[in-house]
Amino acid sequence: MPYETDPPAFDGRYSDGKTAAAYNVRVGFSPRGLLIRGHNAADDLIWPYGALATAEPISSHAVDALVSYRHQPGASLFVPNGTFARQLAEAAPHLTTRAARRRAATPWLWTAAAVLVLVAGVFALQLSPARAIAGLMPDGLRNSLGNQTLRSMTSGKKVCETPAGRRAVENLAARLATGVPGETTFEITVVDWGLINAFATPGNKIVLTRGLIEKAGSADEIAGVLAHEMGHGIEMHPETSIVRAIGLSAAVELLMGGGGGTVGNIGVMLAQLSYSRQAEAEADDVALKLMRDAGIATDGLTDFFKRMNKLERSGDGDSNRTFDVLRSHPQTADRIRRISAQEKYPSKPALKPADWRALKTICAVPD
Amino acid sequence: MTTPARTIEKSGAPQRPGTSPHLSWLHPLGLISLSVYNFVMRFLTLGIHHFWGKNEVRKRIWSSIRVEGEPLEYTGTGAELFRGFLVIFGIVFLPVMLATFSVAVFFGPDSGISKGFQGGLYLAFLLLTGVAIYRAQRYRLSRTRWRGIRASLVGSSLKYGWTYFWTMLLVPVTLGWISPWRATRLQRITTDDMRFGTTAFSFTASSRPLYGPFATFWLLMVAFLAALPFLVTAIVPWPDMFAASETGEFKPPRPEDMARIVVGVYFALFLLGVVYMILSAWYRAAMIRHFSRHTHIDGLSFASTVTPGGLMWITVSNFLLLVAGAVVATATLAAIGLFIWTLAGAGLGSAIGDSIPPEQIGGVLGVPMVLLFFLAMGMLLPVAQARSTGYLVSHLRLDGTLDTAAIEASAEQNIKRGEGLAQAFDIDAL
Numbered sequence: 056m057p058y059e060t061d062p063p064a065f066d067g068r069y070s071d072g073k074t075a076a077a078y079n080v081r082v083g084f085s086p087r088g089l090l091i092r093g094h095n096a097a098d099d100l101i102w103p104y105g106a107l108a109t110a111e112p113i114s115s116h117a118v119d120a121l122v123s124y125r126h127q128p129g130a131s132l133f134v135p136n137g138t139f140a141r142q143l144a145e146a147a148p149h150l151t152t153r154a155a156r157r158r159a160a161t162p163w164l165w166t167a168a169a170v171l172v173l174v175a176g177v178f179a180l181q182l183s184p185a186r187a188i189a190g191l192m193p194d195g196l197r198n199s200l201g202n203q204t205l206r207s208m209t210s211g212k213k214v215c216e217t218p219a220g221r222r223a224v225e226n227l228a229a230r231l232a233t234g235v236p237g238e239t240t241f242e243i244t245v246v247d248w249g250l251i252n253a254f255a256t257p258g259n260k261i262v263l264t265r266g267l268i269e270k271a272g273s274a275d276e277i278a279g280v281l282a283h284e285m286g287h288g289i290e291m292h293p294e295t296s297i298v299r300a301i302g303l304s305a306a307v308e309l310l311m312g313g314g315g316g317t318v319g320n321i322g323v324m325l326a327q328l329s330y331s332r333q334a335e336a337e338a339d340d341v342a343l344k345l346m347r348d349a350g351i352a353t354d355g356l357t358d359f360f361k362r363m364n365k366l367e368r369s370g371d372g373d374s375n376r377t378f379d380v381l382r383s384h385p386q387t388a389d390r391i392r393r394i395s396a397q398e399k400y401p402s403k404p405a406l407k408p409a410d411w412r413a414l415k416t417i418c419a420v421p422d
Numbered sequence: 423m424t425t426p427a428r429t430i431e432k433s434g435a436p437q438r439p440g441t442s443p444h445l446s447w448l449h450p451l452g453l454i455s456l457s458v459y460n461f462v463m464r465f466l467t468l469g470i471h472h473f474w475g476k477n478e479v480r481k482r483i484w485s486s487i488r489v490e491g492e493p494l495e496y497t498g499t500g501a502e503l504f505r506g507f508l509v510i511f512g513i514v515f516l517p518v519m520l521a522t523f524s525v526a527v528f529f530g531p532d533s534g535i536s537k538g539f540q541g542g543l544y545l546a547f548l549l550l551t552g553v554a555i556y557r558a559q560r561y562r563l564s565r566t567r568w569r570g571i572r573a574s575l576v577g578s579s580l581k582y583g584w585t586y587f588w589t590m591l592l593v594p595v596t597l598g599w600i601s602p603w604r605a606t607r608l609q610r611i612t613t614d615d616m617r618f619g620t621t622a623f624s625f626t627a628s629s630r631p632l633y634g635p636f637a638t639f640w641l642l643m644v645a646f647l648a649a650l651p652f653l654v655t656a657i658v659p660w661p662d663m664f665a666a667s668e669t670g671e672f673k674p675p676r677p678e679d680m681a682r683i684v685v686g687v688y689f690a691l692f693l694l695g696v697v698y699m700i701l702s703a704w705y706r707a708a709m710i711r712h713f714s715r716h717t718h719i720d721g722l723s724f725a726s727t728v729t730p731g732g733l734m735w736i737t738v739s740n741f742l743l744l745v746a747g748a749v750v751a752t753a754t755l756a757a758i759g760l761f762i763w764t765l766a767g768a769g770l771g772s773a774i775g776d777s778i779p780p781e782q783i784g785g786v787l788g789v790p791m792v793l794l795f796f797l798a799m800g801m802l803l804p805v806a807q808a809r810s811t812g813y814l815v816s817h818l819r820l821d822g823t824l825d826t827a828a829i830e831a832s833a834e835q836n837i838k839r840g841e842g843l844a845q846a847f848d849i850d851a852l
């Protein structure tokens with residue numbers, strides 16, 4: 056670039072940073088740095104290019120430049136001239152918008168890439184950090200979580216517990232429990248609720264509704280649904296989805312720079328809406344194993360699927376119900392096929408006829 | 423090193439001492455491209471770039487404000503904003519989230535302890551809001567320079583926070599009538615604490631002249647609030663959901679009614695926002711002009727000529743601008759997505775088709791599109807901010823004189839800041 060020292064070409068205003076007064080100066084580009092000249096050439100200031108900073112990065116739109124110098128803090132030089140700004144950008148390329156943006160963005164682009172690789176790795180290896188954390192939860196916490204979930208989902212509804220009905224539930228749970236690994240015990244609650252529904256909460260608690268029991272054609276159907284929910288419990292899906300929801304909302308909050316409040320919450324709600332297809336398949340697998348170990352036929356479960364599927368498609372009944380077992384209903388046909396493909400094994404009805412009748416009327420008011 | 427500056431000081435005559443400085447606004451160029459760049463980078467860096475983008479926008483807006491033709495300088499950095507956010511996130515949001523969660527889990531979300539805890543948190547946040555406002559202002563002022571002289575806020579953020587808090591509690595008690603007095607009081611604390619170099623600002627406004635415009639605003643607002651339910655039900659037919667409650671059993675609203683309720687509520691909120699904006703414009707304009715007239719520094723006072731119509735226009739046009747930006751951004755991203763979908767062709771299509779039946783694809787894609795739209799609403803925010811600031815600054819005049827040579831840098835001006843606990847909380851996380 057054409058360095059010219061004498062006379063400096065541009066008019067500028069210089070402030071020393073001690074008071075707000077400004078002085079008219081001439082400014083030019085010397086080989087050693089920016090040349091600032093007051094009245095006497097003998098008192099010239101030289102500001103080396105490498106130690107310069109500008110108030111804003113110099114863009115192609117620049118019509119002026121406000122320059123400061125690292126070794127003279129407070130001092131500033133204002134040159135209201137677009138040509139000066141462009142020449143300054145040439146002499147000190149680190150002052151351009153492009154350079155400033157590269158400095159600001161590069162480390163974070165690498166960070167983001169690293170995070171994406173990490174996430175991709177977690178997915179590729181089918182790791183579930185949320186599941187791992189859920190596994191670390193102490194039983195006390197899982198129980199408290201389960202109690203709160205149970206309370207909020209069943210609030211204002213009566214718990215069904217005719218003694219004979221309770222006995223039937225216990226018998227069914229006990230039969231299925233033969234295949235449950237370890238010491239895990241399940242706490243099953245039947246609530247007086249017309250919706251056809253069943254869900255598992257943290258801490259191995261399961262809720263069945265009156266609607267579900269009334270609509271079931273046989274005890275085997277209830278056994279299948281119960282086994283499926285036990286599958287969710289054994290695989291810790293409820294705990295995992297809570298950990299995932301908390302992690303997601305924290306991550307979204309972090310990513311949105313704190314402004315993500317609403318957006319984050321919508322995302323979290325979506326994440327909580329349902330278990331993944333994979334989770335449902337896992338629960339089905341566990342259910343099949345539990346039923347085989349208990350010697351209960353799987354035909355009841357497939358019958359139930361078929362009937363519910365038809366009901367759902369025809370839009371009959373309550374249209375706003377959520378039914379866990381059918382949550383991923385596009386795959387219901389698939390699931391029926393998988394269950395039917397199971398090898399047959401010797402089986403006995405899930406409940407004795409008397410127990411089944413007692414279960415059917417578990418919500419009846421005891422006389 | 424020696425101080426060649428001294429010699430320049432001696433040799434050059436100070437520029438017109440005791441001048442009547444001219445304030446002007448030089449609208450920044452290239453803000454739209456900066457907005458789009460920041461928006462894209464925010465995605466590419468998983469959100470982190472936000473702080474650097476915000477900082478660059480501030481630099482540009484500050485530079486557009488000219489006193490005697492010379493720009494204000496913003497010396498803050500993106501790293502400072504990011505650090506501030508991490509501090510707030512780490513010491514406030516995360517612990518509060520965990521504590522709320524734990525209390526809800528162990529005592530139940532509806533228990534007395536849980537409710538007491540929530541109430542306490544709410545009060546604490548209200549108290550901290552004022553402190554945070556003051557500290558954010560202090561941060562921004564301390565990063566603002568003109569002719570190398572830094573501005574500052576020298577008072578106590580707790581004092582401001584406390585005033586903010588107790589006067590806030592009185593707002594509902596007084597049905598809002600404390601608002602003009604409150605605004606004046608808070609503005610006085612801030613302005614009296616403000617320094618340019620070592621020179622103090624002063625504030626001489628009383629709240630009395632604001633009560634006329636406020637009364638008009640208040641009466642019109644009350645009349646509107648009284649009419650709002652009728653307006654909403656007239657335009658969005660309200661479902662007859664309360665008829666069922668006579669049976670004594672609560673009947674959850676049907677989905678189609680639910681949609682109507684949601685639309686009704688959002689419509690009411692939107693209407694409320696628009697009417698509030700319109701009705702408050704006179705009061706807001708009166709307040710800005712009144713406060714400006716009674717703000718002084720050295721021999722200067724300020725004079726604002728903002729008008730209700732001007733404020734309304736800025737608000738409405740900025741809103742339309744943000745919506746237009748969001749529409750363009752969402753449409754562009756959707757088009758890119760569709761293009762990739764088409765390019766990827768059958769392979770990707772069938773993979774997704776297996777898991778999502780065709781009739782549900784719309785629903786599956788709809789939610790991210792809505793989220794994207796709301797995110798994109800913020801894309802052109804820098805342009806909107808520049809327009810608002812530009813409107814205020816170009817309608818602000820400086821009257822009187824300023825003896826620039828008598829305005830000295832404060833002693834701690836060039837001490838390296840950002841150390842120590844006190845400074846750690848001078849953060850701008852809002």
Ligand SMILES: [Zn+2]
Pocket residue numbers: 283287330335338379380
């Ligand atoms: Zn399930």
